[in-house]
Amino acid sequence: MNAPDSSNPPRFTPQGLIPTPEQTAIQLSQSKIVLVDANAGAAKTTTLAIRIGEALARKLPPEQILALTFTPEARDVMRQRLIDVGVPQALVARVAVLTFEDFAARQLDAIDGDNLRLCAEARQLKQYALAAVDRAGDRYAGRVDGLELHTHSIALSQFLDVQLGLKATMALATDVEYMGLDEIAELLGVPLSDYLTTVEYETLRLDGGAGAVFRGPFDATYDLACNLDAGGRLAERFPDYRLVLCDELHDLNEAAFRILDALIGRPQCFFVGAGDKDQVIHAKLGASEEYLNRRFAERYPKLARYPLTYSYRHGPHLAYAMAEFKHKAVESSLPTHTQIRQAHYATPAECAQQAVAAVRQWKADGHAYDGCAILIRDRHQSMVIENALIEADIDYRTPAMAGYLQRDEILFLRGMLAIALKDFAAVKSEQVRGAIVDAMTAFSEMKFSTRRLDNFKAQILKDPALLGELFLIEDDRRDGDDGGYRDVASQATKRAVIDAIAWLTALDPATPAAAVLTELCERVKLVATARRIFVRPYDAGVVNKSVAGLLESAAASGQSLRDFWSAMNAREAFIRRKRERKAVLIECVANAKGKEFEHVILPFLQDDEFPNPTQPRRDEENLFYVGATRARARLTLLSPADPARRSAFIAAMRLQQSAPAADAAIARNEAKPAAPSGRQYLTASFHEKDEVKALGAQFDIARRAWYVESGRDMSPFSRWLKK
Secondary structure, three states: OOOOOOOOOOOOOOOOOOOOHHHHHHOOOOOEEEEEEOOOOOOOHHHHHHHHHHHHHOOOOOOHEEEEOOHHHHHHHHHHHHHHOOOOOHHHOOOOOEHHHHHHHHHHHOOOOOOOOOOOOHHHHHHHHHHHHHHHHHHHHOOOOOOOOOOOOOHHHHHHHHHHHHOOOHHOOOOOOOHHHHHHHHHOOOOHHHHHHHHHHHHHHOOOHHOOOOOOEOHHHHHHHHHHHHOOOOHHHOOOEEEEEEEHHOOOHHHHHOOOOOHHHOOOOEEEEEEEEEEEOHHOOOOOOOOHHHHHHHOOOEEEEEEOOOOOOOHHHHHHHHHHHHHOOEEOOOOOOOOEEEEOOOOOHHHHHHHHHHHHHHHHHHHHHHHHHEEEEEHHHHHHHHEEEEEEEEEEEEOOOOOOOHHHHHHHHHHHHHHHHHHHHHHOOOHHHHHHHHHHHHOOOOOOOOHHHHHHHHHHHHHHHHHHHHHOOOOOOOHHOOOOOOHHHHHHHHHHHHHHHHHHHHOOOOOOOHHHHHHHHHHHHHHHHHHHHOOHHHHHHHHHHHHHHHHHHHHHHHEEEHHHHHHHHHHHHHHHOOOOOOOEEEEEEHOOOOOEEEEEEEEEEEEOOOOOOOOOOOOOOHHHHHHHHOOOEEEEEEOOHHHHHHHHHHHOOOHHHHHHHHHHHHHHHHHHOOOOOOEEEOOHHHHHHHHHHOOOOOOOOOOEEEEEOOOOHHHHHHHHHOO
């Protein structure tokens, strides 16, 4: 670590906190390239904001500063942190705080046409993806053995993920001129059908090389990286930034790295980037710890590294547990005890009940539901938890993933039951009805043109009884005379579904639901179909676990087919009812990075779930680290009653060994000078923040506490004053 120069004192004094020596060293560093190795919750964004404040205090024009982030949410947080540390709002407005995509789009304005269409969401790309599939079919069907091209929603979603990964890693720009198609797909590690569709998609998107016609998520970053890689002149038009900063550097991929390299390679440009190699979890999008560990050092051998070891999110008990888990220095200067609680279970249902008990205890302790997050390893785990929360009448939300009743595999089975019971009208939401049609098309492996499928959906919305007729019409498979494709396995799937419908419609609705669903899954060969539909075996495995969870739920209910169908629709009505603002969050760990919660519950910490045995161990460790470090006040770990089945991650935290040192750290933190003179700190909890803020209290970023300046009338704050 490079120590700060005592002859070079800070010129910027942030408000709301006293910088640590680590932060001050970064604030004053004069190295051209600075990498900050930060821990979770270590105030990376705040530290970068302080560095910007120092540059402004030294009279660097704000127009010569660029702060880059990877998401709009992180961009907005960076702008807010600049204001929080005391940078005047007028100056903040003049600093370029942009996502990589924003920055790239600005630079590409010089060559973009006026009619460029921006597609911010994946659904807006559907028509282009379908056109690319058609082009690939016309060009390669009959010429490429075993080529499977599907147009259902699952296939399109997987294709969009594949092409995004190819662009983020810059793999799509690989020189493959003299290679065969199968060789190319193998080299890139993607299905041949998705590679060929991507080539056609890019031809459409770039108008055969004439220029971009439309751009989806990440396309601007990729297009700018390609321009720089090909020796384009856009880099010469970059603004003259003297200071470039990048937050969450662990999310860096190859395309973004090339843009960053072009920016900071200028002689007069200084760079400060902060990241945590233990939070690299987006490998599918090209993120890698190699950038923090090796690539920057290779490109800039004289770079300086600085640590940010202190966490401002949670207290020493969780900080020291994570230090043990990751074998690195982690500290906390907070005088708070972040509780780490454990509970055990014998069955998945008991695990869900333990999660409900933890939520109820949180509420009983005087906290709001919206401070509580249940972070799961995989989406199939939410089914039993959702059902338990519904039965307990506890509102929950799943913003970044569909609730279990809206997942494709469950929608397919719901559609089959609706046909069997002649009761599709029981599904009240038109959106869900349309999703059921999509899912039935996918899991029946039928091929329809978008127009035909949309027309059929429109008819079903008007008359739900028409759902079963989906299987009575010929799909759009092309035979050999047309130069098209035909897949024997998918034809067999459709026939199996038709036969299963005939079997279902002859059943007595009083038949036990568990027996019906088990037999139905066997008849339609759902496991084998999932393996064909989903590109990655891992995804197919998650689908099969999701279905197994539904079968277990049906068996546990003991309900008849008719009653189970009614119960499913009643649960959907519960989920869709108007939510209270304060609802429990259910989220996959991978979607929670960058967020924090007062109380985090990690369920299903068992050896076959978390860590997932099919995934790289390092990736699983990083996921667990991300999940655990989202907690501020309480972390609840749910694991099997049998110690032999518990996740090894719990033992790696060495909770008993680290607790005494954490207790001592809290005592030290409490003994530190109270704060800047003239401040009276309050005991306000997280859910009381709006109340004390309205009364005029201010927030101390470092201490994570609200305070009132001396001289104020303290009577309105009497119930929050320490006795």
